[in-house]
Amino acid sequence: MDKTTLVESDISDGENLIKGLYEAHINVHTAFWLYDSEADRWRLMIASKDAEFASPKKAYMQINDILEIMESKGVTVGFSLENISVISPNDTLINFLDKEIQTGPEGINGLRISRSRIGNSYIEDAYLYRIQKFLGSDHSAKV
DSSP states (O other), rough: OSSOOOOOOOOHHHHHHHHHHHHHTTTEEEEEEEEEEETEEEEEEEEEEEESSSSSSHHHHHHHHHHHHHHHHHHHOOGGGGEEEEOOOHHHHHHHHHHHHOOSSSSOOOOOEEEEEEEEEEEEEEEEOOOOOOOOOOOOOOO
């Protein structure tokens, strides 16, 4: 999916993956597409504090499993694991985004931001599904 334009199918495919993670009992606290202008490509950024995301290796294995399950059900996505970045819910960019934008704990929102400075970060382009501060182990998001 190395392309400079994020299209509707990418957005819906990302949403389908988030829903697949939710169905696997993975609480995605933050998820958004982020355009990396240096690499000239989009990355799906996902953050969770669930146990399956305790290490990057486990997280990528879990996401790969979900992608395979989705495919076995006939739900294909136009991107691969190579287009996904698992990041810490404590990542600096997430903290800056959380201070400016919160989508709440329920559902998946769609918010596009372009050419914006948030904190110390410049965002060329992004599509936000969910920006949510981690509130504790008893807090679960609904999709």
